[in-house]
Amino acid sequence: MSALSHSLYVDSYREPATNEPAWLSRLRRQALARFEASGFPSPRDEEWRYTHVAPIERKLFTAATGSADTDAAEALIESCRIADAWSLVFVDGMFVPELSERHGLPAGVTLESLASLLALSEADGNAAWLESGLERETESDRHGFLDFNTAFFTDGAVLRLEEGVALEKPVQLFFVSTRNDGRATLRNLIRIGRNAEARVVETHVGPPETGYLGTVVNQIEVADNGGLNHYKLQLDGGRAYHFGGSYARVARDGRFGHHLLSLGGLLVRNEVHARLGHAAQTEMNGVFLSENRQHVDNHIRVDHDEPHGSSRVSYRGILEDRSRGVFQGRIVVHADAQKTDAEMNNRNLLLSDDAEIDTKPQLEIHADDVKCAHGVTIGQLDPDSVFYLESRGIDAATAREMLTFAFAAEIVERFGPLRERLRGLLLARFPNAQ
Amino acid sequence: MNTLLRIENLHARVDGKAILKGIDLTVKPGEVHAIMGPNGSGKSTLSNVLAGRSGYEVTEGTVTYRGQNLLDQPPEQRAREGVFLAFQYPVEIPGVSNIYLLKAAYNAIRRHRGLNEVDALDFLKLVKEKTRMVDLDEQFLYRGVNEGFSGGEKKRNEILQMAILEPTLCILDETDSGLDIDALKVVANGVNALRSPERAFILVTHYQRLLDYIKPDHVHVLAHGRIVRSGDASLAHELERKGYGWIEAAAAGA
Ligand SMILES: Nc1ncnc2c1ncn2[C@@H]1O[C@H](COP(=O)(O)OP(=O)(O)OP(=O)(O)O)[C@@H](O)[C@H]1O
Ligand SMILES: [Mg+2]
Numbered sequence: 064m065s066a067l068s069h070s071l072y073v074d075s076y077r078e079p080a081t082n083e084p085a086w087l088s089r090l091r092r093q094a095l096a097r098f099e100a101s102g103f104p105s106p107r108d109e110e111w112r113y114t115h116v117a118p119i120e121r122k123l124f125t126a127a128t129g130s131a132d133t134d135a136a137e138a139l140i141e142s143c144r145i146a147d148a149w150s151l152v153f154v155d156g157m158f159v160p161e162l163s164e165r166h167g168l169p170a171g172v173t174l175e176s177l178a179s180l181l182a183l184s185e186a187d188g189n190a191a192w193l194e195s196g197l198e199r200e201t202e203s204d205r206h207g208f209l210d211f212n213t214a215f216f217t218d219g220a221v222l223r224l225e226e227g228v229a230l231e232k233p234v235q236l237f238f239v240s241t242r243n244d245g246r247a248t249l250r251n252l253i254r255i256g257r258n259a260e261a262r263v264v265e266t267h268v269g270p271p272e273t274g275y276l277g278t279v280v281n282q283i284e285v286a287d288n289g290g291l292n293h294y295k296l297q298l299d300g301g302r303a304y305h306f307g308g309s310y311a312r313v314a315r316d317g318r319f320g321h322h323l324l325s326l327g328g329l330l331v332r333n334e335v336h337a338r339l340g341h342a343a344q345t346e347m348n349g350v351f352l353s354e355n356r357q358h359v360d361n362h363i364r365v366d367h368d369e370p371h372g373s374s375r376v377s378y379r380g381i382l383e384d385r386s387r388g389v390f391q392g393r394i395v396v397h398a399d400a401q402k403t404d405a406e407m408n409n410r411n412l413l414l415s416d417d418a419e420i421d422t423k424p425q426l427e428i429h430a431d432d433v434k435c436a437h438g439v440t441i442g443q444l445d446p447d448s449v450f451y452l453e454s455r456g457i458d459a460a461t462a463r464e465m466l467t468f469a470f471a472a473e474i475v476e477r478f479g480p481l482r483e484r485l486r487g488l489l490l491a492r493f494p495n496a497q
Numbered sequence: 498m499n500t501l502l503r504i505e506n507l508h509a510r511v512d513g514k515a516i517l518k519g520i521d522l523t524v525k526p527g528e529v530h531a532i533m534g535p536n537g538s539g540k541s542t543l544s545n546v547l548a549g550r551s552g553y554e555v556t557e558g559t560v561t562y563r564g565q566n567l568l569d570q571p572p573e574q575r576a577r578e579g580v581f582l583a584f585q586y587p588v589e590i591p592g593v594s595n596i597y598l599l600k601a602a603y604n605a606i607r608r609h610r611g612l613n614e615v616d617a618l619d620f621l622k623l624v625k626e627k628t629r630m631v632d633l634d635e636q637f638l639y640r641g642v643n644e645g646f647s648g649g650e651k652k653r654n655e656i657l658q659m660a661i662l663e664p665t666l667c668i669l670d671e672t673d674s675g676l677d678i679d680a681l682k683v684v685a686n687g688v689n690a691l692r693s694p695e696r697a698f699i700l701v702t703h704y705q706r707l708l709d710y711i712k713p714d715h716v717h718v719l720a721h722g723r724i725v726r727s728g729d730a731s732l733a734h735e736l737e738r739k740g741y742g743w744i745e746a747a748a749a750g751a
Contacts, residue, residue: 446551447588451642454548454584455602455658456576456609465601469592469641497597 069102069207071123076214082182086194094213103207110206113389113421114332114360119304124246124276126217127155133162136239139268143298145484148264149174150235156217156247162237171225171259174234177250178218193221196252196282208306208332212248212280219250219279224259226286233262233294233481238279240269240303246276253281255289255317262480264294267305267327274302274329283311283319285343290318292479296488299327301355308334313343315369322478323349323378324485325359326492334362342371348478349378350471352492353386353418363392363407367400367430376407379474381467382418390422394437398429407437412444412470414463461495468496500561501526501697502547502666507558509546516542518722519558524666527694531708531733532701534719535741540701541585543719544670548582549575562666576602577609579665583655583672585701590642595654598642599624599661606662627660630690631683649680656687663691668699673707685710705737720745 076095103120104111131154140152140162151174152162158176165174173180173189180189197213220236240247255261267277277299285291291311299305305328313319321335337345345365353359365374380388390409411420424437444466452462468490475486490497502524509517516539524530534540546553547560549572560567567575590598604614615623628635631653643651652672659667672684688698688711700707708716708730716732717724720741725748726732736744 445588448590450550450572451584451588451590452593452598452601453572454550454576454582455598455662456573456605457598457601458573458605459571461601462573465593465597466590469590473592 069120070099072211072215073099075123075125084181084190084194087181087197090198091214094210098207098210098214101207101210103211108206110362110391113391114330114358116330118330119276122244124244124304126215126246126248127157127242131155131157131159132241133159135241135270137162139239139241139270140237143266143268143296143488145233145235145264145481148233148235150237151176151220152237152239153218153220153247153249154239155242155245156249158218169228169230171228172230173221173223175221176218177221177252180221192254193252196254196284197250199282208278209280209308212250212278215246215248216250216280217248219252221252222261222263223252223254224256224261224289226256227258228256229260230262233264235264235266238265238267238277240273240275240277240299242275243273244275246278249279251279251281253283253291253293255285255291257286258288259286260290262292262294264296264481265307266296266298267307268298269300269303269327271300272302273300274304276304278306279308281309283309285311285313285317285319287314288316289314292320292322292481294322294478294481294485295324295333296485297323297325297327297331297333298488299331301327301329301357303328305331306334307332309336311335311337311345313337313339313345315341315343317343319343319345320479321345321347322481322485323347323351323361324475324489325349325351325361326489328357328359330358332360332362336364336366337374338366338368339372339374341369343369344373345375346477347374347376347378348474350381350474350489351378351388352381352471353388354383355386356384357386358389359386360389361391362389365394365405367394367396367403367405369399370401370403372400373404374406377474377477378409379471380409380411380420381414381471382411382420383414385415385417387418388420390420390424392423393425393427394435395427396430396433396435401430401432403430403433403435405433405435408439410440410470411442412467413441414443414467464493464496468493499525501563502567503559503561505559505561507543507546507560508556509542510554510556511542511552515556516722517546520719520722520724522717522724524697524699526697528715529688529692529698529700529711529713531713531716532699532719533703533716533733533736535745538719539722540719541670544582544585544668544699544701547668548572548580573605576664577606581659581662581664581667583652583659583667583669585670585674587643587651587655589644589646591644593642594639595642596624596638599638599658602658602662624661627657630660631657631687632679633657648675649677652676653680653683656684660687660691665695666697666699667691668701670701671703673702673704681707682710705733708733718744720748723748
């Protein structure tokens with residue numbers, strides 16, 4: 064039954080706005096055809112073994128029509144706004160310029176809604192790279208969500224930095240959902256030029272009691288010696304479905320940092336892939352928290368294509384109640400990628416007997432002169448540490464909260480330039496920890 | 498109140514194994530008691546039972562602290578009532594900074610006494626002063642609790658906590674073991690600075706050397722889970738000269 068119900072989505076497909084370029088309509092129809100044939104990913108697919116998306120197929124989440132409910136969105140935005148940042152705000156899949164902040168962007172920076180760029184004439188100069196950007200294969204494993212996203216995205220953010228531009232303020236991208244049974248489907252393109260540098264804070268937020276589906280795909284390119292610190296704050300409401308995928312290509316000497324705080328949602332998949340060129344570096348740091356009946360799946364893939372690259376993947380999960388977490392990470396060192404330095408680890412705290420984690424870090428190494436390591440731990444809070452704090456007058460519940468927060472905060476310490484601010488967001492979940 | 502702590506006929510088990518087999522000990526305010534004894538005799542077990550660590554099963558006897566049943570109280574309450582254990586092997590707690598632990602503990606104890614939480618600046622001043630006293634660099638305040646500290650630094654850190662929390666009953670479980678003479682003096686100074694008519698100390702130690710710096714009122718020998726001999730400071734000298742064998746033998750014969 065559920066295998067066919069994705070056809071509800073297919074049936075709901077409308078020809079996109081006439082002002083969309085023909086090449087995009089073609090991409091969408093191709094993606095739709097693949098989605099029609101295969102549907103959402105199934106647990107038979109190894110990469111989706113631990114995450115069943117059937118609940119999404121049983122519902123039809125509808126795209127918003129008309130204008131966005133900006134009043135409801137504003138409070139949500141304020142709850143997680145990073146001070147002193149440029150921003151683009153999307154509410155229920157639609158760009159809201161009034162809530163966005165783009166004053167004072169330096170020359171050489173494009174920060175725009177994708178739909179508005181696509182609506183411009185071919186003569187605008189962006190058409191060519193948008194086309195090549197969107198057409199690009201989304202790396203190694205294509206699946207139903209990506210095709211779904213291509214077929215249905217309504218808008219998204221475009222950030223483009225020309226050569227040598229270093230943005231001194233972060234750019235915060237808000238993806239706010241407000242409608243029950245609504246869907247928001249967005250495609251973001253981020254392109255960091257040679258020697259350019261930026262910090263982007265992708266923020267997903269919605270009301271606690273609203274069920275919605277957000278699918279957001281980021282296509283990221285970092286040119287030679289460019290740097291991107293990409294933060295993802297997944298703060299969706301407790302009834303939300305979220306698929307987020309980031310697909311980065313990092314050229315020679317480029318740096319890609321991905322820093323995840325995954326705190327919300329009911330069924331969540333955080334996917335991040337990076338393909339690294341010569342001496343390119345990636346650091347991926349993730350904290351995921353789940354409680355009640357949440358399911359949070361973190362899926363990571365790093366491809367070292369060329370020599371001298373380095374990758375550091377450190378994820379920590381904290382699982383409470385009856386929640387379930389997944390960590391599936393794979394670093395592939397291809398035959399040419401000699402002198403690669405790769406490390407992946409995942410540590411998890413299971414705070415309840417009913418919580419569960421499936422963790423599977425993998426290294427696939429086809430080169431012989433490399434330095435690679437991986438590790439996993441699953442455990443409870445250390446009783447000696449709890450007792451130590453208690454023996455200093457701290458009650459048991461607070462002691463546990465302090466230790467749990469500390470476990471997560473150690474990862475946030477690696478979040479680079481925005482770590483102080485994001486530590487505060489994490490702390491909001493552990494009010495007695497500090 | 499002329500008794501701070503009264504332990505009567507205390508028996509305790511760990512993992513089903515009887516370790517403490519009838520301890521009697523009375524500590525009055527202002528006193529310093531030294532407890533010595535061979536490895537494995539139950540000194541840390543006694544310390545842990547007093548501090549309230551779980552996993553220790555009291556099978557017989559009572560412990561009365563300031564007129565209250567101590568064994569009924571959860572560990573944090575004991576701490577707030579003024580019981581402090583300096584651990585033989587302090588744990589490392591990455592991610593919880595030393596200064597934050599100090600502040601949380603200090604405020605928990607103040608709240609328990611019906612006082613307001615301390616002003617952050619006043620507290621920092623206090624902490625810095627005490628940090629100098631134990632001869633630790635200020636950077637240790639901002640590191641994770643005991644994280645990567647050397648053995649001596651961990652022990653100084655225990656004394657730092659004691660100096661700030663100003664407990665009423667201080668139990669030092671081999672805080673002097675493994676210390677060089679400078680660090681030993683820090684520990685002794687920490688204790689001596691806190692000595693007062695209201696406060697008492699139980700010093701668990703293997704070495705008479707500590708007692709050159711802190712003069713005990715009573716010295717007890719713990720062997721096989723019992724206090725087999727008590728005396729004054731001269732007993733410690735005798736133990737240092739002769740070892741424990743003669744006492745254990747005498748106790749066994751008795
Ligand atoms: N958690 C435990 N499980 C089992 N046995 C234990 C445990 N803790 C202590 N013991 C045993 O209890 C006995 C007393 O140990 P305890 O640590 O109290 O001795 P101690 O006098 O402090 O020794 P030391 O001088 O080496 O510190 C020992 O035989 C020890 O092996
Ligand atoms: Mg001991």
